[in-house]
Amino acid sequence: MPAVSMTVNGKAVTGDVEARTLLVQFLREDLRLTGTHVGCDTSQCGACVVHIEGIAVKSCTTLALQCEGAKITTIEGLAEPDGPLHPMQEAFREHHGLQCGFCTPGMIMAALDIVRRCGNDLDEHTIREQLEGNICRCTGYHNIVKAIAAGAKAMAKGGARQAAE
Amino acid sequence: MSATGIGAAVRRKEDLRFITGKGQYTDDVIRPGETRAVFVRSPHAHAKIKRIDASAAKSLPGVVAVLTGAELANDKIGNLICGWMIHSKDGTPMKMAPHPALASGKVSHEGDAVVLVIAETLAQARDAAEKVNVDYEALPAVIDTAKAKSGPQIHEVAPNNTIYEWSLGDAKAVDAAFATAKHVTKLDIVNNRLVPNAIEPRSALAEYDAGTDQLTLWNTTQNPHVSRLVIAAFVGMAPEHKLRVIAPDVGGAFGSKIFIYPEEVVCLWAARKLRRPVKWTADRSESFISDAHGRDHVTHAELALDANGKILAMRVKTIANLGAYMSTFSSSVPTYLYATLLSGQYDIPHIYCEVDAVYTNTVPVDAYRGAGRPEATFVVERLVEVAARQMNIDPADIRKQNFIKSFPHQTPVIMAYDAGDYNASLKKALELADVKGFNKRKREAARHGKLRGLGYSTYIEACGIAPSQAVGALGCGVGLWESAEVRVNPTGTVEVLTGTHAHGQGHETTFAQLVSERLGIPLENVSIVHGDTDKVQFGMGTYGSRSGAVGMSAVVKALDKIESKAKKVAAHMLEAAEGDIVFKDGKFTVAGTDKSAAWSDVALNAYIAHKFAGQELEPGLKETSFYDPTNFTFPAGCHICEVEVDRDTGRTEIVNWTAVDDFGTVVNPMIVEGQVHGGIAQGIGQALLEGAVYDKDGQLVTGSLMDYCMPHAHDVPSFKVGLTETKAPSNPLGIKGCGEAGAIASPAAVINAITDAIGTEELAMPATAQAVWSALRHGQPRQAA
Numbered sequence: 001m002p003a004v005s006m007t008v009n010g011k012a013v014t015g016d017v018e019a020r021t022l023l024v025q026f027l028r029e030d031l032r033l034t035g036t037h038v039g040c041d042t043s044q045c046g047a048c049v050v051h052i053e054g055i056a057v058k059s060c061t062t063l064a065l066q067c068e069g070a071k072i073t074t075i076e077g078l079a080e081p082d083g084p085l086h087p088m089q090e091a092f093r094e095h096h097g098l099q100c101g102f103c104t105p106g107m108i109m110a111a112l113d114i115v116r117r118c119g120n121d122l123d124e125h126t127i128r129e130q131l132e133g134n135i136c137r138c139t140g141y142h143n144i145v146k147a148i149a150a151g152a153k154a155m156a157k158g159g160a161r162q163a164a165e
Numbered sequence: 166m167s168a169t170g171i172g173a174a175v176r177r178k179e180d181l182r183f184i185t186g187k188g189q190y191t192d193d194v195i196r197p198g199e200t201r202a203v204f205v206r207s208p209h210a211h212a213k214i215k216r217i218d219a220s221a222a223k224s225l226p227g228v229v230a231v232l233t234g235a236e237l238a239n240d241k242i243g244n245l246i247c248g249w250m251i252h253s254k255d256g257t258p259m260k261m262a263p264h265p266a267l268a269s270g271k272v273s274h275e276g277d278a279v280v281l282v283i284a285e286t287l288a289q290a291r292d293a294a295e296k297v298n299v300d301y302e303a304l305p306a307v308i309d310t311a312k313a314k315s316g317p318q319i320h321e322v323a324p325n326n327t328i329y330e331w332s333l334g335d336a337k338a339v340d341a342a343f344a345t346a347k348h349v350t351k352l353d354i355v356n357n358r359l360v361p362n363a364i365e366p367r368s369a370l371a372e373y374d375a376g377t378d379q380l381t382l383w384n385t386t387q388n389p390h391v392s393r394l395v396i397a398a399f400v401g402m403a404p405e406h407k408l409r410v411i412a413p414d415v416g417g418a419f420g421s422k423i424f425i426y427p428e429e430v431v432c433l434w435a436a437r438k439l440r441r442p443v444k445w446t447a448d449r450s451e452s453f454i455s456d457a458h459g460r461d462h463v464t465h466a467e468l469a470l471d472a473n474g475k476i477l478a479m480r481v482k483t484i485a486n487l488g489a490y491m492s493t494f495s496s497s498v499p500t501y502l503y504a505t506l507l508s509g510q511y512d513i514p515h516i517y518c519e520v521d522a523v524y525t526n527t528v529p530v531d532a533y534r535g536a537g538r539p540e541a542t543f544v545v546e547r548l549v550e551v552a553a554r555q556m557n558i559d560p561a562d563i564r565k566q567n568f569i570k571s572f573p574h575q576t577p578v579i580m581a582y583d584a585g586d587y588n589a590s591l592k593k594a595l596e597l598a599d600v601k602g603f604n605k606r607k608r609e610a611a612r613h614g615k616l617r618g619l620g621y622s623t624y625i626e627a628c629g630i631a632p633s634q635a636v637g638a639l640g641c642g643v644g645l646w647e648s649a650e651v652r653v654n655p656t657g658t659v660e661v662l663t664g665t666h667a668h669g670q671g672h673e674t675t676f677a678q679l680v681s682e683r684l685g686i687p688l689e690n691v692s693i694v695h696g697d698t699d700k701v702q703f704g705m706g707t708y709g710s711r712s713g714a715v716g717m718s719a720v721v722k723a724l725d726k727i728e729s730k731a732k733k734v735a736a737h738m739l740e741a742a743e744g745d746i747v748f749k750d751g752k753f754t755v756a757g758t759d760k761s762a763a764w765s766d767v768a769l770n771a772y773i774a775h776k777f778a779g780q781e782l783e784p785g786l787k788e789t790s791f792y793d794p795t796n797f798t799f800p801a802g803c804h805i806c807e808v809e810v811d812r813d814t815g816r817t818e819i820v821n822w823t824a825v826d827d828f829g830t831v832v833n834p835m836i837v838e839g840q841v842h843g844g845i846a847q848g849i850g851q852a853l854l855e856g857a858v859y860d861k862d863g864q865l866v867t868g869s870l871m872d873y874c875m876p877h878a879h880d881v882p883s884f885k886v887g888l889t890e891t892k893a894p895s896n897p898l899g900i901k902g903c904g905e906a907g908a909i910a911s912p913a914a915v916i917n918a919i920t921d922a923i924g925t926e927e928l929a930m931p932a933t934a935q936a937v938w939s940a941l942r943h944g945q946p947r948q949a950a
Contacts, residue, residue, distance in 0.1 A: 034193035034357075035186015040366040040449035041554070044870035047364055067242055075186035089184040093176055096835050099843065100669030101183025102365040102416025109185065124883065131878035135870070136428060137364050137417050138669045140846030140907070143879040 003154070006067045008012050008033070011079025017064045017164075023050045026064035027074060035075040035105045046134030048105040050074045056113030059132070069091075075105035078112075088112055088147075089156035096146030099138035111148045120156035122149050167647055170682030171898070174835035179673045180397055180686070187269070188414040189496025191368035192381045196442040199370070200229050202432060203290040203295045204445070204852075206454065207272035210306035210526035210863020211319065213271060213278065214299060222282060222296040225381045230439055231297065232269035232281045232431075237488035241377045242434050243401040244267060245425060247491035248642035250524075251329050251500050259329040262320035262524065264490040266434075267428035272301070273489035274526050275863055276454025278427050283435060289321055293859050302660055306526040306863035311488040313523035320490065324525040328487055328496070333504040333578055334517035342478035342515045346469035350552040356540045357930045358461035358486070359850075360873055361533050363668075365416020366447035366455060369429040371436035380437060381409045384429050387422045387666050388706020391643065393698050395425045395493070400435050412696035415668035419847070420532040421456045422668065423708050424493040428455070441738070451867045458857055461486040462499065462540050474558045478515040479507060482543060484516045485522045486532075492531035494760055496522065500626075501579075501639045502537030509545035510565040510801055511586040516577045518950045526863045535626070535906040542624040546913035550621065554947060560917075561595060579639075580627055582799045584891045590625060590687070591841040594803040596614050597885050598823035603807070611766040616810040617820075618922025622914035623801065627904035629714030629798035629895065630672065646793035647711070648704050649719035651727050653786035655772040657765030658690045661723075664704010665716035666696050670840070670904065672712060675832045679898075683724050685751025686764060691761035699726030710902030711833060713796045718896040722790035730786060735903070749883040795945045798896035800906050802826035806914035810922045815920055815938025817853060823885045824910070829893040829901035838886050844907020845884055850876040851908075852915035856931045874931075920947075 001016040006165045008031060015030045027050070036061065038060055039047035048060040051073040078086040088108050091097070098104040112131045127145045136144060169175050177188060182188050203368040218850030245264040245579045251257055280297050284290035307326055308315030309829050315323045322342040342532040343349065370383040389410040397405040401737060428445050436443040447455065463484045469880075504518040508671040535542075561600045568587040575581050603619050612616035630636070633644030650662040659680055665672060694700050699762040707716070728748055734750050736755035745756045754761040764769075770776055774784035807821035823840055854874040858866045867873040892899030910928060920926050925944030928936060 016793070020288065027191075031531065032195075033186070033904070034190075038192075039192070039366065039416075040870045042253070042449065042869045042871045045364055045449070046874075075184075079185065082536065085184065092184050093180040096177065096839050098183055099839060100179060100363070100365065100417040101179070101188050101414065102363075105186050128878040131571070134875065135364060135875050137362055137419070137847070138843045140842035140844070140876075140884070141881055142883050143840040145611060146881070163948050 002065060004064050004068055006070050006072055008072045008075060019065060022060055023064050023066045023067055024059035025058060025061040032093045033074050033076050037102055037105060039103065044135060045103065046110055047103050047106040048107040049134070051109060056110050075108060075116045087158055088151035091151030091154060095147035095150055097139065097144045103134065103136045107134050107136065107144060111151060114148065115155055120152045131135045152164050167286045167682050167687040170678055171830065171832050172329050173678065173833065175678055175688065177671050177674045178677060179671065190365055190414045190416055191370055191385050192446045194370055194383050194413060196370065196372050199442040199444055200283045202292045202443050202445040203282045203294040203436065204278045204428065205282060205294050205299065206331040207268065207275060207277040207279055207302050209272060209301050209432050210275050211304040212301040212845060213304065214272060216300040216304055217280060218298040219280065221298070222293040224886055225289065225293045225296060227285040228287065229283045230433055230435065231253050234265055234279070235654060236271035237265065237267045237434060238269055238886045240434065241401065242430065242463055243399055244394065245427065246296065246399045247428070247475065247493060247496050248267055248395070248901055249494055249497040249695045250640040250642065251331055251496040254332050254910050259307060260323040260327065261491050264320050266430040270349045274528055275487065275865055276528060278431065281431050281435060283439065284912065302727050304597060304641065306858045306862060308525055308527060308798050310461055310484055310523065310525065312526050313486065313785045319524045319526060323524055328491065328522040328524060331500050332517070332519045335515060335577065336517045338515040339478045339517040341481050343480065345471045346454065346477055347472040348470045348552065348556055350548055350555055351680060352466050352551060354464040354466060354547065355929050356460045356462040356464065356543055359459040359533055359853060360453055360857050361419045361421035361459060361854050362546060362875060363417030363421055365418055366449060366671060367422065367426065367428065368446040369432040370442060370444040371432040372442040373437040373440060377405055379409065380428055380433055382433055383411045384674045385415050385422050386410065386412045387415065387418045387708055389696055389698050390664060390703050391706055392425050396433065400430050401882040409699045409771055412666055417819055419534040420459065420536055420708060424457055424531055425463045437663045450869050453671065453873065454528055454865055457492045457529050457531035458488065459530065460540060461530050464544055466544045466548055468552050470552055474556055474563045474566055476511055476513050479513055481507060483520045485520055486525050486527065487522050488525060488529035490529050490815040492529040494870055495529060495531040497531050497641065498537045503541050506538050506541035506625060506627060507578055508544060510569060510625050511543070512569045514577065528816060528857055529797045531604065534844065535905040537907045538626045539848070539912060541908050542622065543913045546622045546624065549915065550917045556949065558814060560699065561591060564591060564621065581796065581869065583796055585827060585888060586629060587623060587801060589889045590802045590827055592807050593889055594823050595888050597825065598807065598821060598885050600805065600807040612807050614812055616812055616922040618692065618918040619812065620806045620810050620914045620917025620921055622910045622917065623803045624904060624910040625799055626909050627797040627802040628710035628800055628905065629794050630698065630709035630711045631793060631797055632672065632863065633793050645705055646791050646795070647715040648789065648791045649723045650787065650789045651701065651720065651723040651725060651766050655769050657686065657768040659684065659686065660692045660694055661720055662694045662701045663716050663720065664701055665707045665712040670707065670711045670712060670838045671833065676717060676720060678832055679720055710800070710904040713900040714893060714902050715794050717898055717900060718794065719790045719792035721897045722792050723788045726788035727786060731767050732772065733782055734771045734777070735762050738762050738767065738770050746840050774936065794895050798824065798829065798893040798895060798901040800828050800901040800903065802906060802910065804910040804914045806918040808918040808922055810919060810937060812941065815934040815941060817848065817932060821881045822882050823908065825887040825889060826903065826906050827891055827901065828889060828903040829887045830899040831888060832900070840903045841886050841907045842884055842903060845911045846876050846881045848911025849881050849915060852912040852930050852932060854880060854931050
C-alpha cells in the first residue's frame with residue numbers, strides 16, 4: 001500500500017493507505033480523530049468538512065493520497081488541548097447552535113470558511129446561502145445562523161486584540 | 166428561580182464534547198479485533214430468492230464470513246416483532262407477518278437484508294459483498310397505498326394485504342349529526358411519506374465475551390432497555406442478564422432509532438458465532454432503504470357544521486401504509502396516536518374514524534417525529550381552515566368559536582384533556598404575527614407580483630407517553646412509566662441514572678437543573694447517566710416528548726425519598742427530631758434554632774454512619790423511583806405561517822413564522838425554543854420539500870440526499886417563538902413536553918398559507934414550486950359561500 005504523509009492539527013503523520021482510502025477514513029480510522037463525521041455518501045451533508053491548507057473541503061470526497069504534504073485541520077485542532085475554545089466553538093455553545101452534535105464539527109469548520117470568504121460581518125441571508133453544503137436535522141438552523149454571526153464577530157475582536165498585542 | 170434551576174436558560178453541559186469533536190457515537194467506538202460488516206440487500210421490491218452463491222465472496226482476501234438467512238434460522242434466531250396489538254372492527258387481531266432479520270426465501274422491499282458479509286476491513290467487506298451472487302425471481306410489487314388491497318398478496322397471513330381494519334368513535338351518532346348539518350366540508354388528503362434522515366446513520370457494534378457468555382451491543386438507539394428486552398425475549402438472542410445494550414452519543418433520531426432493526430440482531434448473532442466484534446454502519450443510501458419511514462396516509466375527511474360555523478361532527482377514513490413488515494410500534498401510529506387526536510383543540514361532539522393498515526413492498530413505516538399526531542393535525546386544521554373559507558368566516562374566529570374552553574374535557578375519541586388555554590395562545594400568536602397588518606403586506610406583495618397568504622395551525626398533541634394501564638388497555642405490549650435512581654456520593658456530588666435517553670434534547674443539562682435546584686448544589690456537581698443497560702436498571706427510553714413529563718417526574722420522586730432519608734441523617738447529626746428538620750437551599754436546619762448541617766456533611770454522615778446505629782437507619786444515600794403518569798399531557802398552541810408565492814414560478818417563500826406554544830412548565834427555555842425550531846423545520850420540510858417517491862416497480866427514486874430534498878438553511882426562515890403556560894396537572898413538575906410540537910403544527914400552517922395565497926385548496930404536499938405552479942393553473946378556484 002502506498003504511504004502518505006501530511007500534517008494534521010500541527011502534527012506530522014504518515015500512514016499506509018489503499019489508493020481508494022478517503023481522507024475521512026484516514027482521519028477517523030488511522031488517526032482515530034473521530035470528530036469528523038460521515039453523514040452521507042453523496043457530498044451533501046457536510047458532517048465531514050475539514051480544512052486543507054485553510055480551505056473547507058469535504059473529506060468524504062477527498063482521497064487521502066491527494067493530501068500528500070498538505071496541512072489539515074480538523075475540529076480537534078481548533079483549540080489547544082488545555083487552551084480556550086475557538087470563538088466559533090464558543091459561539092455555537094452560547095447560542096445553542098447544536099443539539100445532537102453530529103453535524104456540528106462540519107458546521108463549525110464550514111462556518112470558519114464562510115468567515116474566510118465573506119468576512120466577519122455576516123448577515124442572515126449570507127449565512128443561510130453559504131451553508132448550502134451542510135445539513136442539520138435538529139436545530140432548524142435558526143440558532144446555527146445566530147451562532148455563526150456571533151462567532152464571526154467574536155473572531156474579528158480576537159483578531160483586533162491580537163493585532164494590538 | 167435560581168440561576169441554574171428550573172426556568173433558567175442554562176448553556177448545555179454536553180456541548181463541550183460536541184464542539185471539540187470528542188463526542189462518542191457508535192461508529193467512533195472501536196473494539197480490539199473488530200471486524201466490519203456489510204449487508205447485501207435486495208435490489209427488488211418483491212422477489213423469491215432462488216439461490217445464493219457466496220463462493221467467490223468467501224475466497225476474497227480478508228473475508229471472515231458470509232452469513233445468510235438460512236443459517237440465522239438454523240441457529241433459531243427469532244423474528245422481529247411489532248409490540249402493539251391492534252384488533253380490527255370484527256375483533257380479529259392484526260395480521261403480523263414473519264420478519265426474519267435476514268430474508269428467508271423471499272424479499273419484500275428494496276433494501277431487505279439478505280446476506281451479511283464480514284471482513285477484516287470495510288473495503289474488503291464491500292468488495293466481497295459485490296461478489297455475492299443472489300438469484301432472484303422477481304414478483305409483482307405493491308406500492309400504491311390506496312390500491313394496496315387489490316394488489317398481489319405479499320404475506321400469507323394477510324389476505325388483501327390488510328393488516329387491520331380498525332375504527333374509533335360512534336358511526337351512528339356521526340351520521341345523525343351530519344344529517345342535520347347546514348354545511349359539510351370534504352377533503353381528500355395525502356400525508357406524504359417521509360424519510361427521517363437523522364444525520365448520524367444507524368450503526369451497531371456487537372461483541373461477545375466467551376469467558377462470561379456475555380454479549381454487548383453499542384447501538385444507535387433511543388431506548389436501549391426496550392431494545393434489550395425485545396432482542397432477549399422475542400428474538401431469543403440471549404437472556405437479558407447476558408446482554409448489555411449501550412446507546413452512546415446518538416446523532417439525532419426523531420423516532421427512527423426507537424425500533425429494533427434487523428442489523429443489530431444480525432451483528433449480535435455474528436459476533437457470538439465468530440467470536441469477534443462485528444461493526445456495521447449504514448451508508449446514507451442504505452439508510453434510505455432500511456430506516457423506517459414516516460407518515461404515508463391516504464385520507465378522506467369530512468366536517469359537519471351548523472349555519473354559524475359550530476362544528477357538529479367529523480368523519481375520517483384513512484388508509485395507512487405500514488410497508489413490507491410491521492416495525493416495532495408501527496401499528497399504534499395510525500390508530501391510537503392518530504385518531505385519538507382528531508378532536509384537535511375543538512369541542513366536537515361526535516367523531517368517527519376508520520383506519521385500514523396495509524402492507525406494501527416498501528420500507529417499513531413507523532413513528533417519525535410526531536407520529537400520528539402530525540397526520541391528525543393536518544386533517545383537522547385543513548378541514549377547519551377550508552370550512553372557514555367556504556363559509557366566509559375568519560379562520561381565527563371559527564377556531565375561537567369552537568375551542569374547548571373548560572377542563573377537564575372528554576373528547577369522543579378517548580382523550581381527556583386536563584388543562585389548556587387555547588384562546589391565550591391564539592391571541593398571543595395573532596399579536597406576534599401582526600395579523601392586523603397582513604392585508605397591508607398582502608397589497609404590498611401584490612405590487613411586486615407576489616401572492617401573500619396566511620395560514621393557521623392550532624394544534625394539540627398527546628405527550629408524556631404514557632400511563633401504563635391506559636396504553637395496556639389499548640394494546641401496548643409494555644408499560645410506559647419511567648425510572649430514576651439518584652445516587653448521592655459521600656462528598657455530596659450526585660449521579661442521576663435515568664431510563665430516558667438524550668440524542669440532542671440536552672437531558673444532561675435539564676435533568677441536572679432540576680437536581681441542582683432541589684438540592685441546592687452547583688450544576689457541575691450533578692452528572693446524568695443514561696444509555697447503558699448495565700448502569701441504568703430499566704427504562705423506556707425517549708420518544709413521544711416524554712422525558713420531561715415522565716422521566717423528570719421519576720427524578721422528582723427519587724429526590725423526595727433522598728430528602729426524606731437525608732433529613733433522618735441530619736436529625737441524628739443535629740440531635741433533633743426528624744420532624745423539626747427543614748431542608749432549604751442546600752442546608753438542613755432545626756426549625757427555630759441556628760443549628761444546621763450542610764448538604765455535603767449530611768451526605769458524608771449518611772455513609773460514615775457514625776452518628777446513628779445501622780440497625781436504626783441504613784447507611785448510604787441512594788434512592789430509586791418508578792414513576793407512572795396519571796394521564797397523557799396535552800401540549801397545544803398556535804402556529805401562524807405567512808408566505809409569498811411567486812405567481813410565475815410557483816416558488817413559495819416563508820416570510821414570517823410565529824409559534825406560540827403551551828408546554829406547561831419550561832425547564833430550560835433555550836433548549837425548548839431549539840426543539841421548536843427543529844420541529845418546525847422538519848414540518849416545513851414535509852410541507853414544501855420532502856417526499857419519498859417509489860416508482861411502480863418499488864425502486865425508491867428519492868434514495869439519496871441528492872434526490873430527497875432535505876431542508877437547508879436557506880429553505881427556512883428565522884422563527885418568532887412565544888410561550889403561554891398552563892401546568893400539566895398529571896405530573897409533579899407540570900411539564901407537558903415540547904419535542905414534537907413544531908413538526909405536528911407546521912405542515913398544516915404552511916399548506917393553509919399557500920392555499921390562502923393561491924386561491925385553491927387542491928394542493929398536495931410537498932408543495933414544490935412545480936406543484937404550486939400547477940395548482941395555480943389547474944386547481945379548482947375557491948368559491949366562498
